[in-house]
Amino acid sequence: MLTNIEKQFTILFFVIVLFELLTGSTETLQYAHYIAKPAIVVSLIFLFLKTSKGLNRAIINLTTMALIFSLLGDTLLMFVDRSPHFFTFGLVAFLLAHLMYILVFLKHKKLSRAIFGFIVVLLVYASGLFYLLKDGLGDMLIPVVIYMVVILSMAATAFLRRQKVNKWSFNLVFLGALCFMISDSILALNKFYQPIPMSHISIMVTYALAQYLIVIGILKSKDA
Numbered sequence: 001m002l003t004n005i006e007k008q009f010t011i012l013f014f015v016i017v018l019f020e021l022l023t024g025s026t027e028t029l030q031y032a033h034y035i036a037k038p039a040i041v042v043s044l045i046f047l048f049l050k051t052s053k054g055l056n057r058a059i060i061n062l063t064t065m066a067l068i069f070s071l072l073g074d075t076l077l078m079f080v081d082r083s084p085h086f087f088t089f090g091l092v093a094f095l096l097a098h099l100m101y102i103l104v105f106l107k108h109k110k111l112s113r114a115i116f117g118f119i120v121v122l123l124v125y126a127s128g129l130f131y132l133l134k135d136g137l138g139d140m141l142i143p144v145v146i147y148m149v150v151i152l153s154m155a156a157t158a159f160l161r162r163q164k165v166n167k168w169s170f171n172l173v174f175l176g177a178l179c180f181m182i183s184d185s186i187l188a189l190n191k192f193y194q195p196i197p198m199s200h201i202s203i204m205v206t207y208a209l210a211q212y213l214i215v216i217g218i219l220k221s222k223d224a
Contacts, residue, residue, distance in 0.1 A: 006216060009047050016040055017208045024200050037078060040208050041071040044215050054222040059104055063218055066100035069093050070211065087191075088143065094184075095147055098154045101214065105157035105173070108221060110164040118159050122152045129185055136192035144188065155181055165221045172217030179210035 002010065016039050023033035045067045052060045073093035079086045126148055137144055158177035161170050183206035190199040 002216075003051070005051060006047075006219075009043070010212075013040075013043055013208075013212060016043055017204070020204060020208075021201055024204065034078060037074055037204075038071055041067055041074060041211060044211055045071070048215050048219065051219055052222075055218070056107060059107055059218065059221075062100045062104045063215070066097045066104065067211070067215070069097035069100060073097060088140075091143055091147055095150050098150045098180075101177075102150075102154050102157045104218060105154070105161055108164040109157065109160040110162065111160065112162065114162070115156065115159055119156055122155060125181075126152055129188070133188055133192045140192070144192070147184075151181055151184055169217050169220040172213045172220060174217075176210045176213030176215075176217060179206045179213060183207040183210055 016036065020033070020036040020040060023029040023036045045064065048060075048063060048067065052063070070093070073090045076086045076090035076093060080090070130145075130148065133144065134141070155177045158174045161173060164170075165173075183203050186196060186199060186203050186206065190196045190203070196202070
């Protein structure tokens with residue numbers, strides 16, 4: 001169950017997300033958006049640092065780094081209209097964030113036959129997504145393929161926590177990893193395949209939910 005602090009934070013967090021959706025969809029509120037979007041991850045950093053006592057020090061450090069790289073990625077992606085390089089740098093920042101999460105998840109790993117079936121599902125999903133994206137990638141082909149491998153690895157390592165942590169922690173982190181995949185898939189399809197109506201809303205809702213679920217799930221692992 002959520003603690004009182006986590007319940008209070010959840011209300012504040014989703015108010016911040018709604019504020020981001022409003023400012024991100026309203027051109028006249030563009031400058032407010034520069035505050036609202038980073039505030040999503042900044043709030044999670046504050047919550048995590050405040051409530052992570054009792055977790056392994058390496059997990060605290062790696063999760064904090066994952067959130068910091070995510071914050072950097074969020075900031076860079078706000079300026080893609082000024083230069084395509086911001087998208088590339090943002091991609092690198094999120095790639096590093098995923099690598100940090102992978103290292104966190106590997107702290108609680110348990111190999112089982114079920115992982116092989118899940119990997120097959122991931123590969124089928126990735127193959128279908130790549131088929132849609134490949135013609136529009138151009139010079140971004142290799143970076144996007146590398147990124148896809150890393151985020152698939154993040155989802156796989158999230159699955160490896162099964163039966164190693166309590167169900168509450170596993171379910172939250174695993175669902176968060178899947179939401180991250182969905183968010184990045186929508187972003188990629190919108191950029192490299194074809195524009196998706198209201199893409200900003202679907203990308204940000206799934207992204208914010210992903211970060212929230214992963215952070216809360218990691219916090220719950222100390223209850224194991």
